[in-house]
Amino acid sequence: MAYQLNGQTFEADEEGYIKDISQWSRELAELIAEDENIDMTDDHWEVVNFLREYYEEYQIAPAIRVLTKAVKKTMGPEKGNSKYLYELFPYGPAKQACKIAGLPKPTGCI
């Protein structure tokens, strides 16, 4: 599949993960989120930005367990738990948030 934005085409795989991470922009993220029926709030952005920083540092998208633990460490226990993250991203925080963040599918997700 592909996303269309401002007359430009962004290639994605069949699940909607963009193929070229360097093409990511906030605007494209909004569009992917819309596709996922997610209305991006500051709380959503906080997680998406966190994932992008994680990827920048380690070159992988974290598994959900690792994401939860890392969020807890930097944003505190009220956000570093799966209930909070699933409320923001109902179809799986790792998968959905990674997709919006322009990252590949997390390693270890089937």
Next chain:
Amino acid sequence: MMEDDDFEPEAIKRFMYVNRKAPYGTIYALESLETVLISAAFDQDVSVVFLDDGVFQLTKGQDTTGINMKNFSPTFRALEGYDVEKLYFEKESLEARGLTADDLVVEVEILSTDELREIMAAQDVVISA
């Protein structure tokens, strides 16, 4: 202690991943790393060993832009977050390649062949790449 063992639902096994290949020239190193990341979800006692040319996987300063491949050396630093904390290097392999602990991207435990042999012998499952 005996009573505790009786209530243990499933015994934790000792898994060891043995890396003997240099990165990039073949796909073994990257595939082994991915296997470690995936299996880390299963709460086992995991250790990762680097010997022979496998010690080259963690050299500092890797820049793969010129060969159009992903640089996966930073991912080794994520292993701690995956609760994979036992990284062992064979001292003899490092020395044969003129490398020291200072040349590596993460802090690792450097063991002699004799020490490594004992740890290997105590594993339940050993996966080689």
Next chain:
Amino acid sequence: MLHTVNKSPLERNTLESCMRLAKAGSAILLIEDGVYGALRGTRAADAVAARMNDFKFYVLGPDVAARGLSEAPLIDGIEVVDYGGFVDLVAEHEAQQAWL
């Protein structure tokens, strides 16, 4: 003759066989995992250094950089080339032998 070697000399005997069979005056270009053969201070380095008068050794820069060895000491006399230099070497030599 231009010889290319793409295996680590610390794992395989590819470079050793190449140096045993290549005629004096040949060029040997180390690529991919073969670049470890250009490193000073390894178990394999002496065998390469000993043949410096017989062969002209080259090593492919992008493969050196990928492996984090850009700052690492190379054996004296080995020349680093980029992809353009690789092409020049191929053009300069009548034949090429790839040691795999």
